[in-house]
Amino acid sequence: MMTLQDEILRRRTFAIVSHPDAGKTTLTEKLLLYGGAIHVAGAVKSNKIKRTATSDWMEIEKQRGISVATSVMGFDYAGYHINILDTPGHQDFAEDTFRTLTAVDSVIIVIDSAKGVETQTRRLMEVCRMRKTPVMVFMNKMDREGKDPFDLMDDVEQELGIKVTPVTWAHGQGLTFDSVFFLNNRPDILTDKEQADMELIDGVYPAFDREQYLAGDLAPVFFGSAYKTIGVEELLRFFVENAPSPRPIEAQERQVNPMEPQFTGFCFKIHANMDPNHRSCIAFFKICSGRFERNTYYTHVRENRQMRFSAPTCFMAQKKETVDEAFAGDIVGLPDTGNFKIGDTLTSGENLHFKGLPSFSPEMFKYIENADPMKQKQLDKGVRQLMDEGVAQLFVSQLNGRKIIGTVGQLQFEVIQYRLEHEYNALCRWESLPMYKACWIESDDEQELEMFRKRKAQYMALDKEGREVFMADSAYVLSMAQQDYKHIRFHFTSEF
Numbered sequence: 454m455m456t457l458q459d460e461i462l463r464r465r466t467f468a469i470v471s472h473p474d475a476g477k478t479t480l481t482e483k484l485l486l487y488g489g490a491i492h493v494a495g496a497v498k499s500n501k502i503k504r505t506a507t508s509d510w511m512e513i514e515k516q517r518g519i520s521v522a523t524s525v526m527g528f529d530y531a532g533y534h535i536n537i538l539d540t541p542g543h544q545d546f547a548e549d550t551f552r553t554l555t556a557v558d559s560v561i562i563v564i565d566s567a568k569g570v571e572t573q574t575r576r577l578m579e580v581c582r583m584r585k586t587p588v589m590v591f592m593n594k595m596d597r598e599g600k601d602p603f604d605l606m607d608d609v610e611q612e613l614g615i616k617v618t619p620v621t622w623a624h625g626q627g628l629t630f631d632s633v634f635f636l637n638n639r640p641d642i643l644t645d646k647e648q649a650d651m652e653l654i655d656g657v658y659p660a661f662d663r664e665q666y667l668a669g670d671l672a673p674v675f676f677g678s679a680y681k682t683i684g685v686e687e688l689l690r691f692f693v694e695n696a697p698s699p700r701p702i703e704a705q706e707r708q709v710n711p712m713e714p715q716f717t718g719f720c721f722k723i724h725a726n727m728d729p730n731h732r733s734c735i736a737f738f739k740i741c742s743g744r745f746e747r748n749t750y751y752t753h754v755r756e757n758r759q760m761r762f763s764a765p766t767c768f769m770a771q772k773k774e775t776v777d778e779a780f781a782g783d784i785v786g787l788p789d790t791g792n793f794k795i796g797d798t799l800t801s802g803e804n805l806h807f808k809g810l811p812s813f814s815p816e817m818f819k820y821i822e823n824a825d826p827m828k829q830k831q832l833d834k835g836v837r838q839l840m841d842e843g844v845a846q847l848f849v850s851q852l853n854g855r856k857i858i859g860t861v862g863q864l865q866f867e868v869i870q871y872r873l874e875h876e877y878n879a880l881c882r883w884e885s886l887p888m889y890k891a892c893w894i895e896s897d898d899e900q901e902l903e904m905f906r907k908r909k910a911q912y913m914a915l916d917k918e919g920r921e922v923f924m925a926d927s928a929y930v931l932s933m934a935q936q937d938y939k940h941i942r943f944h945f946t947s948e949f
């Protein structure tokens with residue numbers, strides 16, 4: 454009989470992230486094969502959005518619909534319980550990915566060895582660094598002619614700003630690549646080239662230090678080919694043994710330890726059903742502590758209300774299944790009809806508010822206008838609910854009270870417009886607003902802040918929590934503001 458502690462210690466909840474096409478889907482699939490969760494390659498219909506569909510967002514939403522079942526992939530391996538959280542590959546949904554990263558205890562970054570570090574990887578790493586999330590790196594596609602392994606590691610150190618140390622090494626590369634070995638268990642016979650590599654490795658890289666890895670300061674590096682299933686089992690074995698079990702999580706009130714018997718959790722994602730006849734959604738909760746049980750009353754902290762759930766789901770072997778219990782580290786999907794917002798906390802009664810679900814500065818901004826004067830209420834309600842779901846961010850201009858929607862990609866504007874029309878019976882119009890970034894500002898110098906507010910009045914807005922935001926219309930304007938107002942801190946995320 455496993456104790457609560459045993460259950461929690463054997464959990465490994467993580468995300469695999471990469472620039473599109475580096476091999477995330479292929480690697481995920483191979484891990485599931487090792488876990489016995491699937492039996493044939495090609496079975497993962499993941500969040501991967503097909504390239505052909507980039508301009509057709511309805512198609513993308515359909516694919517996202519399919520991907521609910523693969524949002525979390527749970528399986529057992531070597532006595533460990535693994536939860537892989539899938540993230541959308543399409544960069545217009547980057548905000549979804551950032552939020553998913555708030556629910557994981559570690560990350561595996563996949564890099565295409567022919568390309569090295571790419572833009573999306575850089576942005577994802579920024580989020581990991583902010584949260585000190587431990588990362589491992591898988592250099593994929595070693596079966597292709599790629600960059601030199603040492604150059605790849607330099608690239609990661611410089612571009613991603615993290616120390617690295619190799620844990621496995623490749624026999625050959627490109628056509629000659631056929632296997633990998635653990636550097637702490639080297640084969641007796643090595644080619645001259647490999648012998649030279651070993652000397653360089655021993656001279657340059659530190660031994661793997663788990664403490665540094667757990668602190669987010671050191672990334673162990675693996676080489677392989679997801680496609681050819683080489684180097685994957687080595688990664689998996691090392692991962693389960695070294696990656697963290699659920700870690701303590703900060704709430705505003707106190708730090709919450711996963712081993713506490715009382716259940717706590719927070720909502721990091723809401724997946725809406727696009728079918729207007731079924732207005733349900735699934736609220737995804739990360740369990741932060743204790744044991745979650747079906748049909749048990751819990752406190753919805755923001756609304757100070759008791760709720761129980763008769764059909765919570767977990768995600769095992771790619772199937773959504775109703776579960777009776779789940780443990781810290783697990784993700785439960787709670788069928789919902791609009792009760793939850795991103796960031797909501799559920800507890801066994803305690804008044805807790807989890808931190809660490811920041812908003813990130815959007816990249817595109819538009820004024821939203823009502824296009825049907827008879828439907829103002831519907832529009833307001835729709836916008837509010839879509840924002841609670843995390844589809845985009847709402848700002849209100851301090852100058853004229855107009856509503857501004859910020860997104861990371863053009864697609865979300867189309868999604869919002871469509872959903873307002875079909876789910877809320879409201880019509881909207883967009884008016885473009887060429888803005889560069891939204892910066893959350895703070896300062897200890899109240900006088901300077903007041904001056905800034907006055908001088909920049911036309912660029913000031915409030916976010917949905919009423920926090921002050923400076924809408925910079927260009928990188929130049931922002932850097933001038935940073936120079937002129939030395940005591941004001943400009944943040945690209947809402948939590949700092």
Ligand code: G4P
Pocket residue numbers: 471472473474475476477478479480501542593594595596597677678679680681
């Ligand atoms: P993603 O989820 O990160 O976007 O990448 P995905 O796994 O879909 O892989 C992108 C492409 O790279 C796929 O090829 C996949 O087969 C290939 N790939 C993945 N891992 C390796 C590897 O280790 N070696 C080589 N040579 N290729 C790899 P595709 O042609 O786009 O799709 P498919 O027709 O193979 O499915």
